[in-house]
Amino acid sequence: MIEGAIWRKWAFFYLPMALFLLFLLFPFYWMVITSVRPDGELYRPWNSVNYNPFWTWNPTWDHVRYLFEETLFAAWLWNTMFIALVSTAISLVCGVFAGYALSRLNFPFAGSLGTGIFITYLVPQTLLFIPLAEIIRNYRLGDTPWSLILTYPTFLIPFCTWLMMGYFKAVPKELEECARIDGASRWQAMLYIVIPVAIPGILSAGIFAFTLSWNEFIYALVFLSSPEQKTVPVGVTSELIRGDVFFWGPLMAGALLGSIPVAIAYSFFVEHYVAGLTGSVKG
Amino acid sequence: MGQVVLKGINKFYDSVHAVKDVNLQIRDKEFVVFVGPSGCGKTTTLRMIAGLEAISSGDISIDGSVVNGLAPMDRDIAMVFQNYALYPHMSVYDNMAFGLKMRKFTRPEIDRRVRDAADILGIGELLKRKPRQLSGGQRQRVALGRAIVRHPRVFLFDEPLSNLDAKLRVQMRVELKKLHLRLGTTAIYVTHDQVEAMTLGDRVVVMKDGVVQQVGEPLELYNRPANKFVAGFIGSPTMNFATVTVTEANGSLIAENAGLRIRLPDGTARRLRGHIGHKVTLGVRPEDLTVAGAADPDHPCFDAVIEVVEQLGSEILLDMKVGQDVMVASVEPTVRVNVRDKLRLAMRPSSLHVFDVKTEEAI
Ligand SMILES: Nc1ncnc2c1ncn2[C@@H]1O[C@H](COP(=O)(O)OP(=O)(O)OP(=O)(O)O)[C@@H](O)[C@H]1O
Ligand SMILES: [Mg+2]
Numbered sequence: 032m033i034e035g036a037i038w039r040k041w042a043f044f045y046l047p048m049a050l051f052l053l054f055l056l057f058p059f060y061w062m063v064i065t066s067v068r069p070d071g072e073l074y075r076p077w078n079s080v081n082y083n084p085f086w087t088w089n090p091t092w093d094h095v096r097y098l099f100e101e102t103l104f105a106a107w108l109w110n111t112m113f114i115a116l117v118s119t120a121i122s123l124v125c126g127v128f129a130g131y132a133l134s135r136l137n138f139p140f141a142g143s144l145g146t147g148i149f150i151t152y153l154v155p156q157t158l159l160f161i162p163l164a165e166i167i168r169n170y171r172l173g174d175t176p177w178s179l180i181l182t183y184p185t186f187l188i189p190f191c192t193w194l195m196m197g198y199f200k201a202v203p204k205e206l207e208e209c210a211r212i213d214g215a216s217r218w219q220a221m222l223y224i225v226i227p228v229a230i231p232g233i234l235s236a237g238i239f240a241f242t243l244s245w246n247e248f249i250y251a252l253v254f255l256s257s258p259e260q261k262t263v264p265v266g267v268t269s270e271l272i273r274g275d276v277f278f279w280g281p282l283m284a285g286a287l288l289g290s291i292p293v294a295i296a297y298s299f300f301v302e303h304y305v306a307g308l309t310g311s312v313k314g
Numbered sequence: 315m316g317q318v319v320l321k322g323i324n325k326f327y328d329s330v331h332a333v334k335d336v337n338l339q340i341r342d343k344e345f346v347v348f349v350g351p352s353g354c355g356k357t358t359t360l361r362m363i364a365g366l367e368a369i370s371s372g373d374i375s376i377d378g379s380v381v382n383g384l385a386p387m388d389r390d391i392a393m394v395f396q397n398y399a400l401y402p403h404m405s406v407y408d409n410m411a412f413g414l415k416m417r418k419f420t421r422p423e424i425d426r427r428v429r430d431a432a433d434i435l436g437i438g439e440l441l442k443r444k445p446r447q448l449s450g451g452q453r454q455r456v457a458l459g460r461a462i463v464r465h466p467r468v469f470l471f472d473e474p475l476s477n478l479d480a481k482l483r484v485q486m487r488v489e490l491k492k493l494h495l496r497l498g499t500t501a502i503y504v505t506h507d508q509v510e511a512m513t514l515g516d517r518v519v520v521m522k523d524g525v526v527q528q529v530g531e532p533l534e535l536y537n538r539p540a541n542k543f544v545a546g547f548i549g550s551p552t553m554n555f556a557t558v559t560v561t562e563a564n565g566s567l568i569a570e571n572a573g574l575r576i577r578l579p580d581g582t583a584r585r586l587r588g589h590i591g592h593k594v595t596l597g598v599r600p601e602d603l604t605v606a607g608a609a610d611p612d613h614p615c616f617d618a619v620i621e622v623v624e625q626l627g628s629e630i631l632l633d634m635k636v637g638q639d640v641m642v643a644s645v646e647p648t649v650r651v652n653v654r655d656k657l658r659l660a661m662r663p664s665s666l667h668v669f670d671v672k673t674e675e676a677i
Binding site: 129205206207209210211212213214216219223224227228230243 | 402
């Protein structure tokens with residue numbers, strides 16, 4: 032903490048902190064306020080008498096109701112959830128095993144293979160979707176959740192592998208060696224010792240992978256076409272922006288509801304495993 | 315049973331020849347200590363015995379059967395690591411029970427063995443705790459407990475005490491010794507601390523640069539070091555060395571250099587007959603030097619200038635200049651000396667060591 036006079040504390044700690052929070056939280060505030068503001072207020076010209084963009088006295092659930100009654104928002108939520116969960120699970124399983132192999136099994140080129148995998152993560156999706164679209168079409172997976180469940184791992188697996196490699200490297204190798212002397216096979220040592228010790232790492236990889244697939248936009252936009260198949264980010268932006276008409280209320284309500292599951296996932300896991308994230312492997 | 319035989323063991327890490335042609339027979343129930351400076355290949359040797367490191371060439375056998383190709387789990391050994399390597403997500407009880415569970419012992423048997431081991435080590439109260447809730451000494455005990463519950467044929471220790479503070483280390487050293495006397499299991503112990511080696515080992519193996527320098531009982535190493543390296547490594551403070559030329563005068567042999575001229579005692583002289591006119595390295599331990607008095611007229615004597623006086627209470631260490639050489643003497647605490655004093659010192663005749671200048675082997 033900052034030592035010295037109280038004004039120093041205010042000037043160098045609380046004030047910058049407040050500005051930072053304001054900057055960070057304002058978009059969320061704007062989203063919340065817009066999603067409960069009646070249309071009459073939303074589209075009132077800025078030079079009218081009682082124009083007040085930062086507050087509303089007449090909050091309404093109309094936009095949320097519109098979202099669930101007039102659009103396929105519930106289906107989009109379900110699609111997003113399903114796709115994110117399955118692709119995260121696939122990627123996590125592959126990432127944990129690949130990360131373990133790359134960091135622990137001494138085979139030739141393990142190091143360069145690890146770097147290679149990471150480089151595939153750096154290839155922009157805006158390029159990759161072109162060849163992937165071809166593949167999706169050939170396998171007739173277009174416009175099904177599987178088109179995303181199978182393509183998301185192309186960037187999630189490298190990501191999880193890379194994260195888990197780092198995490199497994201931090202687990203002392205003596206733990207595993209000790210287990211193997213104690214009578215565990217390589218497989219058992221991994222299952223009973225290394226993976227339980229790496230749980231915080233696995234959870235954080237899982238959260239990040241889940242968030243990445245929840246928010247993914249380009250693949251979802253390209254591979255899904257019928258409204259009932261869409262995910263939240265694509266559904267909200269394609270169905271609630273018609274031409275240059277923005278349905279601001281439902282749009283913001285959709286954004287808000289779409290970000291709630293991710294927020295819950297974060298707060299739950301961060302709460303429970305923040306100690307793990309900062310590394311408490313050395314027992 | 316727990317007989318371990320190393321036959322012509324070599325280990326290469328790419329271009330590094332870490333362990334060179336090690337031959338050793340370890341008897342059942344013996345406590346053997348590997349000692350040597352950092353990087354001399356002690357850990358590598360131990361890990362090859364454990365099966366954690368592949369052997370480049372040679373054979374390791376336990377109880378007469380070659381184990382080169384056996385996985386660590388099939389060698390019936392237990393190992394205690396320097397950083398303890400306790401499983402952080404398991405309680406003390408589960409840490410100790412893990413090896414037994416893996417080997418499919420029955421629950422009552424596991425329980426009995428864990429509690430026995432906990433009793434022996436005095437950690438009965440800690441069984442429910444997690445490793446991070448233990449002090450260093452307690453973790454050390456748990457690591458020991460995990461090794462002894464399995465009743466293995468051989469214990470392997472890799473510097474198990476080096477993470478403890480000085481006082482605890484001495485205490486745990488005694489406990490380890492007691493434990494070995496009680497269990498009688500063959501133990502192979504790696505350390506870089508010569509005091510640990512001397513106090514714990516039935517036999518001590520001194521290594522340097524991957525080569526075994528000498529194998530012997532502690533006093534054998536102390537009294538009859540095979541070469542200059544062992545002589546300097548065993549004993550604290552270290553042995554004093556001086557390069558001298560051997561000459562003959564009036565039928566007796568004289569060793570001399572710029573600041574030193576002593577008549578060699580008969581025993582030493584006999585060994586140096588062939589070296590007249592040549593240089594040799596003379597070695598004498600600080601504790602074999604005394605302030606010269608009338609009591610021992612036939613002891614070889616020499617003059618020294620005191621540079622530093624270190625009072626240790628039970629003894630005094632004198633850092634001295636003898637001609638060009640620096641020497642240390644450990645003398646009675648009753649001796650009164652000051653810095654820059656000139657002092658005449660005597661060597662105990664039987665305690666003189668001589669080494670070849672080139673090969674550094676004892677003569
Ligand atoms: N995995 C490895 N790859 C390459 N060289 C290694 C490896 N492990 C050890 N070495 C080398 O082998 C030699 C012996 O190492 P070792 O760990 O056995 O030394 P040590 O006697 O245990 O030393 P210390 O007292 O520092 O633990 C050293 O020169 C070391 O650099
Ligand atoms: Mg070592």
